[in-house]
Amino acid sequence: MKPVSLPELQALLGKLRISANTAELAQAHGHTLKTRAQTHPLEQLRQLLSDAGLKDIQAAILPWRRLDPRRLPALLWLEEQWWLAERPAPGRITLSRDGAAPRECTEDALHEAEVLWLRGPTRHSSDDAQEGQGNPALRMVWHELLRSRGWIPRVVMATLLVNLLAIPTSIFAMQVYDRVVPTMAYATLATLTVGMLLMVGLDWLLKTLRAHILDSVTCGMDQRLSQRVYEHLLRLQLDQQPRSLGTLAAQVGALDSVRQFFSSSIIFALVDLPFALLFIGLIALIGGHIGWVYAGILPVALLIGLYTRLRLRRLTRQQMMRSNERQGLLVDSIRGAESIRASHAGWRFAQDWQKLSQSIAGYSIQQKSLTHFSATTTASLSTLAYVAAIVVGVWQVEAGHLTMGGMIACSILGGRVIAPIAQGVQYLVQWQQVSESLQMVNGLLKLNPERRPQQTLLLPERQPETLAVEQLRFAFLHSPLQLLNLPRLEFKSGERVLLLGPVGGGKSTLLKVLAGLYRPSEGRVRLGDADLWEIDPQIVSTQVGYLPQSVQLFKGTLRSNLALSGAVSDSAMLETARALGLDQIAAGSPQGMDMEISEGGEGLSGGQRQLVGLARVLMARPRIWLLDEPTASLDGDAEARVWQQLQQLLRPEDILIVSTHRPMAAMPLATRVIVLQQGQVSRDGRPDQVMPGLMARAGGAPITTPATPSAAAAPQQPSALQLRQVRVQPQTATPAPTTSTPAATPDAMAAQTQE
């Protein structure tokens, strides 16, 4: 493969909207060709991009069949030349290169091609969120805020009265200075004082009432908002879920600051700010030119707020990103404490933590100093405004336009102007933080839910006879790797399928797609006659049972973990627990089935966790059973028990699809074997057609496997591979033979399937 040609690279960068300086790129290209002529084109490209100042660009070279075509444009190495490949429409690919006429071809024609794929700098979630689709988080907060509007007039009224009470206070001061002090009129003073006491009492009452109303409104709102975000998280299309736990947790938590900001700022905008303007008018009425002093500080304060906000923008973003990373690191280190300890990797994690903390601290210091700058500048500005008001007041008194009392009243009212202005500056500064939080929540809310809202879902009454995929392709969001490419694969009623293949071959991914957990990037999954994604997920989950490769247990009891959805009778649970040997765990605990399980299933062994997961599927008795490595953590006896149970529970019309690296133990059940390699079916047939070839390649003696369920009792030959004792009842009524079956190791299976 030759080094990447410059015109095609420039064209690709242009298509990807990665701005590059043409001269620098050309210079870097020439330099790389000279200095790194012997290195791999990918290495050359990385060096070239780095020399041209293009940082954070991901690059990968992969065979065409591994590329998710939706990730085009990319460069293609075809016919000993680099081409720019684009996909104007599904199934259509256009190829172009400098000096050649563009041409169109089908995806199949590119089978031999290699792809050079580039991806621009990872954008911050907020950048994504700003694109087109509006601001769902903001809409949601406003919707909840205005949902029961009854609280707004009450709070506005209370705040209005509290503000109005400032007027009597200033009038009181004015009267005392102008009337009481010159004449020593104690009766007037007493009346005014009683009046003021009443005002203070009323002020206290109103403020308490307002706080109470606001608290109860925001508590209810908090509940509803967090519930909506959490439910969205639960309904999220699983293949789109962010991989960083830190980001995910932060996205859910970010709503809090948004809500708090809006519920307090709405009062500010509705009452405090208009009142500040009203008070400026009142000051102008009483003190003439003093009003200008307060009117003047408004724009200055606004400028301070805007300037601080602007400066905070990048800092807040960076600080949040680092905080999310640190959160993710914390979660990882708690979950992986054993591995960290065992590998003596603590120092590396501590180092990462230190780096992140240092970076967060750096941003925090800058952030804090900016926030302090705005707060102290506004405070100084307020004092300056007060001094200026007094100076102008003296001048006004001298001119005979203002009394002494009027001047005092103006300074009291001035306090009522300055407080909201200072508050407004803080809101402006806070808004930066809040808008970042909003973008984070948006990042989560914009991820697609499993089913479209308002989608009319199908509710098929008949049990499905088949499960099939058609023209299926699957790739994770933002990944160029096509993990599944299956033109057609059908599973019929009564089939017992073993899914084999090397590590990373796509077995788990296929099972998740079949279970409706991952949505195909292209193509369809058909459950019976309907598209699985058109069927109500409740129906899908009753018809399709899925056992994940690693079973997750949750904080609670053994009972609550077994009956995760709560819809299982006690007798069914006990029966299944007994059949799988789980009753022995319960018997070993004083609380029996109510024995406590900690977060993440701590307290149970790996095998026991797997049994709990299996029990969940067994109790659900689905029509289609999708089991991912169901016995990987079990010993021989437990494994045999599992297959026995499955054999008893499976109805003749049920479909069983099992992914496994230990196929021989499950062989008596199997009626079909599929080998999946790099997301494609490399073999598919009856066990007696597929297995001998596989075993021979794996270095084991060919074995006789049942072609049909009735042939399952046929004794099997032990191979040179690892021997495993299992006792499995054949599917027929014939007595169960005790078989010594070889278990192919993952490595062996990987070797077997190399074409």
Ligand SMILES: Nc1ncnc2c1ncn2[C@@H]1O[C@H](COP(=O)(O)OP(=O)(O)OP(=O)(O)O)[C@@H](O)[C@H]1O
């Ligand atoms: N969440 C993910 N994001 C991106 N790639 C993933 C993700 N999960 C799995 N993959 C990739 O998908 C490919 C197929 O993985 P999968 O788990 O389906 O393989 P498998 O055949 O079940 O392997 P194993 O036998 O080890 O369980 C792997 O190359 C893996 O790197």
